[in-house]
Amino acid sequence: MKSINQLVCLFAAFLLTAACATSKKGWLSQVPAYSPASKELYDTIAHMDSVWQDSYNNCKMEVQEQLFSENLEFYHDKTGLMTSKAALINALKNNICGKVTRELLQGSIEVYPIGNYGAVEMGYHRFHNIRENSTSHFAKFVHIWRREDDGQWRITRVISLH
16 A cells, blocks of 8 residues: 555656646646837847947946936846936946956847837846956846936936846
8 A cells, every 4th residue: 555655746747847847837838929019129229239248248337337327227137226327337337347248149028119218128148257267157137227317328217137
């Protein structure tokens, strides 16, 4: 009797494992392929991301200051919420500049328009700690870009996941 119960439990565990594996694959197969709603907007935001990455990687603090909105919300999964542009620029200058670089996973950017505001950019990136010669894994990020009255694109919201 005991061996039958063990056999039933093993079979149930097998079925559960198979069902979970199948449902994950099934879910992923249902995700539609990304296609930008606007090629022009996609190109603009991809360009802005490259400007931001260059300024991040090369300590161009004046460019960083231009790219972040005064109305900033920076959500970091490890350190929480930061709402001060000045504090963010200071943290970048003191903790990142000359120490860490960002690498965008090529082909990972998705851009979606936000009517009468700007765009949402999502993608994957990773960071290289130059001093420790270490690299993080690719992680998802979200940037909300606003096209301001002066025509400039600025980041108003960041969600940074590691």
